[in-house]
Amino acid sequence: MITAAAAIMASFTTPIQIDTTAASMLWLLPLVVAIAVVYKATKVHTIRLRPFARETALLIGSILVFISIAALVLHGIAWFVTEQLPAITGSSAF
C-alpha cells in the first residue's frame, strides 16, 4: 500500500517525454474538454446528464472549429509573409 502510494507520488516528480511535434498539439483536447465542462457547469440552470453532455459537446466542437480556423488563418499569414512577400518585394522578410 505504502509502495503503491510512493510510486504514485514519484510519478509527479519527473516530467514525461513529449517531443516538439505536431502530435503534441493533441494535448489541447483534454484542456478543451475541461474548459467546456466547467464553463457549462457554471452556466446551465440544472445539470442533467443528457442535455449537459449535448451542450458540452457542442461547445467542444465550437472551440475546436474556431481553433482550426484561427490556425489556418495564421498559417496562411505566415506562408504569405515567408514565401510570397519576399518574391513580391524582392527582399527577404527577415
Place this chain on the structure above:
Amino acid sequence: MTQTWKQNHTVFLTIAGLLAWIIPGAGHFALGEKRRAFTIGITIVLTFLIGLYVGSVGVIDPIGAKPWYAAQLMNSPAVFFLGRIGATGNYPVYGRPNEIGQIFTSIAGLLNLLCIVNAVYMAHQQAVGKTGA
C-alpha cells in the same frame, strides 16, 4: 436590522468564496448544488493533476514563473505548499512538458476562479431569494 443582514450576507458570500477556493466545487456543494459541485471539482482536480503529471511538481515555480504561479494559486491554497517544493529547484522541467504542465495547471486555476465567482454569485442569489431583499 439592515446592517445585520448586510453583515451576515457578506460573511455568507465570503464563506462560499473561500470554500470554493479551498476545495474546487466545495462552494457549490455548500449551497446544495451537489451535481454541479462534483462536476466542477472532478474536472478541475483532474486538469490540475494532468498538468502536474505531464510537467512534474516543477511546473509550480513561484520564483521563475510568477504570472503562471498566480493563476495556479487559484486552484487551492494547497498549491502554496507545492510551490515551496517546486521552488527548491530539485525538480527541473524544460521544453514542451513544462509548457503543457504550466498551461494545464494554470487553466485549472483560472477555471476555479470562474467557479469561485459563480459560487459567490449563486450564494448571493440564494440569500436574496430567501429574504426577498
